[in-house]
Amino acid sequence: MRIAPSLALILSLAACEHASTATSPSTLPEQQSDEAATTAANAPTVPAPTAPAPTARTTPAPTANATPAPTAPATRAPAAAIAKPTPITPAATQSPDVKTVKQPLAVDECVRYRITRAAPKWRPECEVPRVTKKAAPPATTATASPKAGTP
Amino acid sequence: MIELETDVALLRRFVRDLEATSPRELAARPGLDRVTDEDREAARFAWATRIVDEYRSVAVFSELLQLLTDLEAPFAALCAVQRLIGDELRHTQLAATVVEWLGGSADLSIDMRDVGLPPRGTQPAAVRALHIIQRELVVAEEESIFILDAYRRASTDAAIVATFDVLLVDEVRHAAAGRALLAQFHTGHLAEACGDALLELPALAADDRETLRAGYRDTAIGGPGRSLGASIELADLVYPATRLRRSCIDARQA
Numbered sequence: 175m176r177i178a179p180s181l182a183l184i185l186s187l188a189a190c191e192h193a194s195t196a197t198s199p200s201t202l203p204e205q206q207s208d209e210a211a212t213t214a215a216n217a218p219t220v221p222a223p224t225a226p227a228p229t230a231r232t233t234p235a236p237t238a239n240a241t242p243a244p245t246a247p248a249t250r251a252p253a254a255a256i257a258k259p260t261p262i263t264p265a266a267t268q269s270p271d272v273k274t275v276k277q278p279l280a281v282d283e284c285v286r287y288r289i290t291r292a293a294p295k296w297r298p299e300c301e302v303p304r305v306t307k308k309a310a311p312p313a314t315t316a317t318a319s320p321k322a323g324t325p
Numbered sequence: 326m327i328e329l330e331t332d333v334a335l336l337r338r339f340v341r342d343l344e345a346t347s348p349r350e351l352a353a354r355p356g357l358d359r360v361t362d363e364d365r366e367a368a369r370f371a372w373a374t375r376i377v378d379e380y381r382s383v384a385v386f387s388e389l390l391q392l393l394t395d396l397e398a399p400f401a402a403l404c405a406v407q408r409l410i411g412d413e414l415r416h417t418q419l420a421a422t423v424v425e426w427l428g429g430s431a432d433l434s435i436d437m438r439d440v441g442l443p444p445r446g447t448q449p450a451a452v453r454a455l456h457i458i459q460r461e462l463v464v465a466e467e468e469s470i471f472i473l474d475a476y477r478r479a480s481t482d483a484a485i486v487a488t489f490d491v492l493l494v495d496e497v498r499h500a501a502a503g504r505a506l507l508a509q510f511h512t513g514h515l516a517e518a519c520g521d522a523l524l525e526l527p528a529l530a531a532d533d534r535e536t537l538r539a540g541y542r543d544t545a546i547g548g549p550g551r552s553l554g555a556s557i558e559l560a561d562l563v564y565p566a567t568r569l570r571r572s573c574i575d576a577r578q579a
Contacts, residue, residue, distance in 0.1 A: 294461065294464065294465055305434070305436075307434070308432050
């Protein structure tokens with residue numbers, strides 16, 4: 175069984191470890207002390223994780239023809255020229271009822287391809303997807319490229 | 326896509342210096358023997374997306390450093406922000422490393438150009454800096470703690486969990502730094518330069534926090550790659566009955 179420490183433990187470890195790596199003992203411990211106090215006072219605390227409920231896991235068992243991650247038409251174009259590229263994102267972009275759909279997903283919501291580090295919206299329009307799958311190079315390209323790259 | 330390798334020995338030393346600032350060592354590679362291709366691919370895309378997200382922070386905090394130097398911000402504030410930039414660069418490297426673990430990025434196009442904030446136009450430097458600190462550090466970094474913790478608890482692979490540990494330790498520190506930096510704008514010439522913009526921060530913070538949480542909720546819908554940090558269920562996303570204090574400016578307005 176995996177035992178995951180709580181975020182509170184991480185916070186305390188963060189303070190300890192940063193202090194332990196200090197290169198200037200005369201100053202950094204004091205800074206760390208301030209920082210730890212600030213962190214402890216302000217940062218959220220997360221209760222110790224419990225074992226996930228069995229019902230929380232809804233991913234279907236993989237099948238022999240499991241659907242790969244959606245692929246996008248993939249020629250690299252200047253960012254300004256990308257009108258509506260198909261985002262290549264993992265599960266977070268897929269609503270449960272389209273998990274097995276093989277064609278690229280049409281995602282038109284900004285948040286859908288920012289699954290871990292969403293950014294505040296500084297402008298109303300959506301960001302273009304930044305990660306796409308390249309198209310497989312034509313066979314002729316594969317033979318020509320080594321020649322071009324050889325000194 | 327960023328090029329991580331260099332054949333310039335001197336530059337490699339700087340990379341090693343940066344790596345030495347990591348709060349802890351990374352674990353070995355993930356064990357992929359029992360991982361389905363679907364899970365691995367989903368995770369590869371997720372971590373490729375994280376490369377961009379971390380790199381964006383490099384760009385945003387770099388602009389903040391420039392603004393703060395223009396404003397003659399206190400030396401300690403400049404030190405803090407230059408460290409944040411380094412941390413986010415290290416996170417970029419970290420996410421790229423995980424992508425390599427999971428199969429590499431050769432078939433991916435990862436567009437990292439012009440990933441920073443929109444142009445500031447006529448906005449004064451002090452207000453722009455204030456908004457970056459409030460929105461990107463105090464709010465976004467704090468909210469990222471919850472979502473990263475959710476992904477960390479959902480992950481079962483030791484290497485991925487260890488990677489999230491590094492990110493979490495740093496992001497907690499960043500959020501704390503954001504509050505300390507924000508406090509610098511409540512006194513002296515920085516407060517004068519910001520003027521009424523200080524009064525708008527509570528509403529801005531509330532709106533950003535609501536938007537971010539809604540976004541995170543919308544993407545917490547499960548799917549492949551859970552063990553490798555690529556998906557969470559809504560139940561994983563926990564906002565504890567909070568000790569999350571309102572920001573410094575919120576408190577001052579109360």
